[in-house]
Amino acid sequence: MLFLILSLLARVTHLILGINTPQKYPPPLPAEEEIACFFAARDGDEKARQRLITHNLRLVSHIVRKYYSTAKNPEDLVSIGTVGLVKAVDSFRVENGAKFATYAAKCIQNEILMFFRAQKKLTSEISLNETIDVDRDGNPLTYIDVISCEDDMTEEIERKLLTDKMLDYVNTLLSARERQIIVLRYGLGNAEPHAQREVAALLGISRSYVSRIEKGALEKLRKALE
Numbered sequence: 401m402l403f404l405i406l407s408l409l410a411r412v413t414h415l416i417l418g419i420n421t422p423q424k425y426p427p428p429l430p431a432e433e434e435i436a437c438f439f440a441a442r443d444g445d446e447k448a449r450q451r452l453i454t455h456n457l458r459l460v461s462h463i464v465r466k467y468y469s470t471a472k473n474p475e476d477l478v479s480i481g482t483v484g485l486v487k488a489v490d491s492f493r494v495e496n497g498a499k500f501a502t503y504a505a506k507c508i509q510n511e512i513l514m515f516f517r518a519q520k521k522l523t524s525e526i527s528l529n530e531t532i533d534v535d536r537d538g539n540p541l542t543y544i545d546v547i548s549c550e551d552d553m554t555e556e557i558e559r560k561l562l563t564d565k566m567l568d569y570v571n572t573l574l575s576a577r578e579r580q581i582i583v584l585r586y587g588l589g590n591a592e593p594h595a596q597r598e599v600a601a602l603l604g605i606s607r608s609y610v611s612r613i614e615k616g617a618l619e620k621l622r623k624a625l626e
Contacts, residue, residue, distance in 0.1 A: 425458045428501075438494045443595045452489045453482075456504060460485050463508050477512055484511025493593075495586050497562045562625075569624045578617035585614055 429437065429451065440448035460481035468477050488507035492500055570582055584602065587593030596614070600607040 425461060426455050428458065429455045434500065435494050438492065438500075441489070442593065443597075449489060453486055456485055456489070456500070457482065459501060459504055460508055463505060463512075467509075468512075477515070480512055480515040481508040484508040487511070493586070495566070497566070566621060566625065569621050573620055573624055574617050578613055578620070581610055581613050582617050585610075 428434075434452065434455075437445075437448040437452050441452060460478055464474055464477045464481055468474060484507040485504055488500070488504035491507075492498075492503055494500075567588065570579055570588065574582065580603070581599055582588065584594050584599045585596070594602070596607050596610045600610045603610070
């Protein structure tokens with residue numbers, strides 16, 4: 401039953417997004433446009449959110465073709481992977497400095513992994529070395545292959561250092577008002593992120609004023625990081 405529900409949800413998402421063949425997938429967005437879309441989507445712009453989803457569908461197709469080329473249900477896997485892509489778009493945070501493609505790939509693979517779990521009706525602890533499929537060369541594909549990541553430790557360390565440096569700049573370079581708005585906007589620390597209109601309401605100022613202060617603060621941080 402869980403498998404049927406998950407498959408149905410994926411197919412509905414598939415149809416809503418107008419997915420048909422890999423040839424119809426739009427190309428990836430330029431980096432600056434992608435970042436702008438993430439900020440707009442966070443402010444409630446549904447069109448920006450949809451652009452992020454549709455322009456990253458090629459990544460779903462790539463993962464399915466690379467790891468599951470011999471699967472009996474590749475269309476289902478593309479649909480399931482698309483659910484993971486949608487979750488990635490909704491949860492990704494640009495300010496963390498990670499590449500969206502890397503983050504989305506993990507979410508897509510995780511969604512497919514959960515699909516296999518539901519399909520096999522696993523009720524007990526699974527082995528990461530259990531074979532779930534074979535690749536195009538006939539080699540066994542295990543759970544550890546699905547959840548593995550191509551990132552190396554160096555990249556993770558660099559990302560952590562960059563994040564720590566950014567937080568230090570927020571506390572030392574920004575004015576009290578700038579820091580307050582950046583913390584509220586991006587949910588730094590244990591705070592929840594807020595849209596500009598929410599920040600404006602909390603501080604009793606206009607949304608345009610919040611936008612102007614935020615833009616200036618981000619420029620300060622950008623120059624400091626460079």
